[in-house]
Amino acid sequence: MLDRHHTAQVLTVGTSQYLIDCGEGTQQRLLEYKIRHQRIHTIFISHLHGDHFFGLFGLLGTMHLHGRTEPLQLFGPPGLDDILTTQFRYSGTKLNFELVFTVVDTTQHQQIFEDKQLTVHTLPMQHRIPCCGYLFREKPKRRHLIKEQLPTGLTPDHLTALTQGEDVLDSATGVLLVRNADVTTDPTPSRSYAFCSDTLYLPGLAPLLHGVDLLYHEATFLDEMRERAALTHHSTAHQAALLAKQAHAKQLLIGHFSSRYRDLAPLLAEAQAVFPNAELGVEGKTVSL
């Protein structure tokens, strides 16, 4: 349908941007939504069906033409490197920047990435070809100092230790000088985001997703078509909501709707009947956590 684009999501944490899947037209959408591709340093591809990665060649080409020199990290299933290498060979492309490709094992739940802000774990999906979701978790943040409660004479090292949850002791005697709980408050909670597409409904994912702030889950069909969903290795809106409920997710975003549904309201209603805090993941939507 004209107003439905292929899968691509940008996760923004602070000034960093992570791209999750890259369907055809992604570079055009980035322009449209004024997201600078220069700021994307890591890309995660779920699987090698075209609607999830056919925009990658064009995006990499554009990054190259725009003079990118910063390395780019790319995570994806086996074969993605072969496909890219074949393309680059025939187009005579030698990228100006380093493309660091890491093959992900789509059958395992394990940490594959870490930077200053967050960790990324794979989530094994069940689809017609190897496919994995990704779980993004912010690292624990620092405790907040209550400035008016701080005694004078503390060094920068003392302050850092306090934000990390430690008490301040006298370095010579070991005597407690400042009790952490007296001068700090809890850190801003760390946020988490799970991307699950494309997959059969997998209740076994619930423990891995426990308490996630936002769960994006595919909902290709209405539940009346759950047999077709099973046949094509997709989920229904009802199933997506069930998983959100079982995982005690705080919020659910459903997407990847079959083009047979011109009106998406029934899909949303079906999900909200099970999990009220559900929304439609439509084109251009931004969710803030």
Place this chain on the structure above:
Amino acid sequence: MLDRHHTAQVLTVGTSQYLIDCGEGTQQRLLEYKIRHQRIHTIFISHLHGDHFFGLFGLLGTMHLHGRTEPLQLFGPPGLDDILTTQFRYSGTKLNFELVFTVVDTTQHQQIFEDKQLTVHTLPMQHRIPCCGYLFREKPKRRHLIKEQLPTGLTPDHLTALTQGEDVLDSATGVLLVRNADVTTDPTPSRSYAFCSDTLYLPGLAPLLHGVDLLYHEATFLDEMRERAALTHHSTAHQAALLAKQAHAKQLLIGHFSSRYRDLAPLLAEAQAVFPNAELGVEGKTVSL
């Protein structure tokens, strides 16, 4: 730029549609311009730079998903089959329809295709990688019968012979019964279209393009950048117009403009200074011959 799309052109002759190049987003553009991909039976790819073929995978996938069973003919430079095969292997795609791929020799001018309506010849381009243009020529059409001049008693075979330029003779005696020139008028002229992108300016193409009704030629740069054009194996608007003039083309369409030109008027002015009947090949443009 947001309003500039990658190269893709649809040539319509009668009820047949031929697709020339297939940049990223082509399937989306076809939807937008209400061109049914079901009617496309032949695709010609000029070269393997992304802006000319990255939309092909998605278009083929969509044709497959929409249940196409009719064979599709595909012409393109060496390597395109390898790229497609690699993609299809990893995505587990087995097309429902036959994709008949023909490798074109981009260094030769020769006929590569023929159907009821037209012939297609390759046009050797000079680009950084193997690249060819395509020349579409309608076949000679039938002469028009002047009904009021036709004697009675002619058989359907006689009428067919007359439209093909023959006289009608008495089958027994060989005596001339009807002189063709007395009962027919010239056929509707056959039209021709040449697609030339991406390439250095090649004056040697002029004889191959002689009298073409419409010449599409790339004009990536203004002539003040002709050194950069030569370096990157592209042409200037001035050069495109020179070729149109040398070839005695009837009309020129320029395109493939560098994104540095926000305003295209100077490119058009430069072309029209040499070849007045020039137009800009911009997004969504339709030219009727």
